[in-house]
């Protein structure tokens with residue numbers, strides 16, 4: 434074949450699923466650690482599919498039932514837009530709590546004898562939940578500016594670094610046409626810890642991880658829209674600059690996506 438094959442085509446071809454390769458509870462070609470792992474110990478491992486910063490100070494997020502507004506799903510879905518024009522108004526802790534919970538919060542359980550998987554607001558390949566959310570806060574009433582991590586298990590924020598980082602980080606989040614981003618009140622960084630999925634799904638799992646990130650992001654965007662907030666998904670991140678900022682290695686765990694949040698500067702009544 435006289436043409437150059439792109440990496441994406443090679444990857445797609447090589448991660449296609451074929452019926453002769455499917456094993457009882459895992460589908461991948463090469464031997465992995467799971468060949469020697471019982472289903473029971475696999476379930477035990479995957480029931481803990483979250484990251485914790487055990488020594489970081491924790492900020493309790495407000496209870497959810499107290500601040501659920503009635504929101505029309507169909508209106509929310511049809512009115513979502515990528516909004517890049519934010520007012521100076523701060524977000525509230527309630528807003529962050531609602532958005533994070535409806536993005537990746539625990540909403541159900543799947544029992545396996547002694548073990549259970551905690552199911553989340555968004556679907557995930559094999560219920561393995563390889564993603565994490567790091568909110569960069571620069572305008573939330575009652576919350577110090579800085580970098581946080583969303584602890585899914587306890588629905589709390591873990592405080593990782595105090596400071597006003599947004600302005601210096603903007604070029605790493607979106608390198609051009611980025612003045613608008615300086616007005617955002619929160620940027621949610623979504624990272625993947627690949628092994629949490631790939632221990633079961635191998636190379637094909639990489640597809641699942643990206644699909645998971647799309648599901649999660651849409652939930653975050655719709656939750657923001659439902660609260661009348663403005664949000665924009667951003668893929669233009671300089672991966673390793675953001676990874677360095679998050680103090681993750683970019684190999685085991687790496688940033689995939691970002692979402693900016695604020696109040697819209699555009700008056701809906703105009």
Ligand SMILES: Cc1cc2nc3c(=O)[nH]c(=O)nc-3n(C[C@H](O)[C@H](O)[C@H](O)COP(=O)(O)O)c2cc1C
Pocket residue numbers: 513514515516517607665666667668669670
């Ligand atoms: C995967 C993905 C990546 C995107 N990355 C960026 C980005 O880096 N910067 C940006 O300003 N908008 C980004 N967007 C927003 C798109 O430009 C936007 O969704 C599109 O123009 C459609 O407009 P709408 O979202 O308002 O319907 C991204 C959207 C998606 C789905």
